[in-house]
Amino acid sequence: xxxxxxxxxxxxxxxxxxxxxxxxxxxxxxxxxxxxxxxxxxxxxxxxxxxxxxxxxxxxxxxxxxxxxxxxxxxxxxxxxxxxxxxxxxxxxxxxxxxxxxxxxxxxxxxxxxxxxxxxxxxxxxxxxxxxxxxxxxxxxxxxxxxxxxxxxxxxxxxxxxxxxxxxxxxxxxxxxxxxxxxxxxxxxxxxxxxxxxxxxxxxxxxxxxxxxxxxxxxxxxxxxxxxxxxxxxxxxxxxxxxxxxxxxxxxxxxxxxxxxxxxxxxxxxxxxxxxxxxxxxxxxxxxxxxxxxxxxxxxxxxxxxxxxxxxxxxxxx
Amino acid sequence: xxxxxxxxxxxxxxxxxxxxxxxxxxxxxxxxxxxxxxxxxxxxxxxxxxxxxxxxxxxxxxxxxxxxxxxxxxxxxxxxxxxxxxxxxxxxxxxxx
Numbered sequence: 001x002x003x004x005x006x007x008x009x010x011x012x013x014x015x016x017x018x019x020x021x022x023x024x025x026x027x028x029x030x031x032x033x034x035x036x037x038x039x040x041x042x043x044x045x046x047x048x049x050x051x052x053x054x055x056x057x058x059x060x061x062x063x064x065x066x067x068x069x070x071x072x073x074x075x076x077x078x079x080x081x082x083x084x085x086x087x088x089x090x091x092x093x094x095x096x097x098x099x100x101x102x103x104x105x106x107x108x109x110x111x112x113x114x115x116x117x118x119x120x121x122x123x124x125x126x127x128x129x130x131x132x133x134x135x136x137x138x139x140x141x142x143x144x145x146x147x148x149x150x151x152x153x154x155x156x157x158x159x160x161x162x163x164x165x166x167x168x169x170x171x172x173x174x175x176x177x178x179x180x181x182x183x184x185x186x187x188x189x190x191x192x193x194x195x196x197x198x199x200x201x202x203x204x205x206x207x208x209x210x211x212x213x214x215x216x217x218x219x220x221x222x223x224x225x226x227x228x229x230x231x232x233x234x235x236x237x238x239x240x241x242x243x244x245x246x247x248x249x250x251x252x253x254x255x256x257x258x259x260x261x262x263x264x265x266x267x268x269x270x271x272x273x274x275x276x277x278x279x280x281x282x283x284x285x286x287x288x289x290x291x292x293x294x295x296x297x298x299x300x301x302x303x304x305x306x307x308x309x310x311x312x313x314x315x316x317x318x
Numbered sequence: 319x320x321x322x323x324x325x326x327x328x329x330x331x332x333x334x335x336x337x338x339x340x341x342x343x344x345x346x347x348x349x350x351x352x353x354x355x356x357x358x359x360x361x362x363x364x365x366x367x368x369x370x371x372x373x374x375x376x377x378x379x380x381x382x383x384x385x386x387x388x389x390x391x392x393x394x395x396x397x398x399x400x401x402x403x404x405x406x407x408x409x410x411x412x413x414x415x
Contacts, residue, residue, distance in 0.1 A: 012362070012363040012364075012366070012367060012379075013363070013379035015367075016363055016366055016376040016379055017378075017379070020372050022372070023337040023339050023340050023372060024339070024340060024344070024371045024372040024373055024385065024387075024388035025339030025340045025341065025342045025343065025344060025388060026339050026344075026371075027342070027344065028370060029390075030347060030348075030370075030371075030390035030391060030392035031370065031390075031392030031393070031394055032370050032392075033370070034370075035370040035371065035372075036368055036369075036370050039370075039372065040367075062339070063333070064339075064342075066327070066333060066338070067333070067338055067339045067341065067342050068333045068335075068336065068337065068338060068339055069337065069339035070336065070337065071336045071337040072336070198368070201367055201368075227392075233393075234391075234392040234393060234394075235392055235393030235394050235396065235397040235410075236394075236397065237368075237370070237392075237394055238368050238394055238397070238398050239397060239398075
């Protein structure tokens with residue numbers, strides 16, 4: 001199933017000639033990362049796409065009342081079942097195709113935020129992956145329930161200040177580590193799992209193209225900065241996602257048929273403070289009594305990055 | 319009296335017109351507007367790639383300006399603009415000035 005053909009290089013000039021399949025007029029906040037993720041996914045391919053969406057910022061703001069920003073068939077049913085919904089659509093498609101009522105090659109994508117993927121939609125995602133539906137699940141991870149007012153999720157990083165783990169005199173922000181969903185999905189033994197960032201768009205587009213050529217369940221986890229929840233400036237979504245990659249907080253890698261490959265290695269691994277400093281949600285970490293937290297975050301990142309490099313070199317892919 | 323709104327809804331709240339969000343102009347959200355300086359532009363199209371509101375107009379692979387009907391003024395384009403010889407091709411200016 002692994003495709004060994006050399007992927008076409010990604011040219012911005014070529015991409016810019018395509019029609020947007022996610023239009024302006026959506027009501028995501030100014031400077032949101034999620035529409036950048038969605039547009040990059042949809043511009044990566046020429047296949048007809050059918051998408052489902054978990055409840056979340058993207059869903060509520062791209063499809064308000066009688067308006068939709070999607071130029072593709074799109075379905076939302078509930079928070080917890082984006083994967084199950086698209087799995088059902090995909091099954092229907094296979095049945096109709098068998099009967100000869102559809103003859104086109106159609107690809108199926110589910111979009112979910114971290115709340116709808118890491119937490120609430122996790123069982124339906126895990127189930128759809130296990131059943132082997134031919135679908136791609138894209139998680140845009142902004143690290144909390146931003147849509148309802150920045151409540152912690154299991155994707156919220158250690159130390160972050162959210163409205164349900166407020167940093168103050170009792171606790172210094174979230175005390176638990178975020179769970180590594182990309183590795184959890186890789187443990188499902190599905191053909192393709194990747195982690196990507198909108199700042200490294202060529203890498204991301206290549207991953208989406210590769211995933212769509214593979215038959216079976218695929219999962220891509222994408223970092224998606226949220227200036228409201230991260231308490232940063234409206235213009236730094238791409239800057240922060242780039243820093244997340246360069247500090248190895250969000251390493252770019254893929255796991256294809258169990259083989260781990262790091263797709264981008266920063267020339268120089270930046271200290272995690274560079275990623276944390278511009279974000280107001282980590283402001284309290286820079287006071288002297290919370291220095292241990294900064295140290296712990298850096299240690300965790302170093303350990304995970306070492307483990308990832310080991311996994312890649314064991315597979316002969318570094 | 320005109321028909322109540324709910325009677326005009328489609329069954330299952332299905333939206334029949336794809337991409338009709340273009341009828342909703344979000345440009346009024348903007349507090350700062352991006353201004354394009356053509357002489358510093360190298361047409362790298364990073365602004366186009368990173369614009370969350372698909373508000374950078376590109377024709378034949380060349381940057382042509384902004385669609386102010388939808389631009390929310392986040393400033394990502396201006397921050398990511400590499401410019402020419404240290405001079406940015408996109409600058410943010412306060413609206414109404």
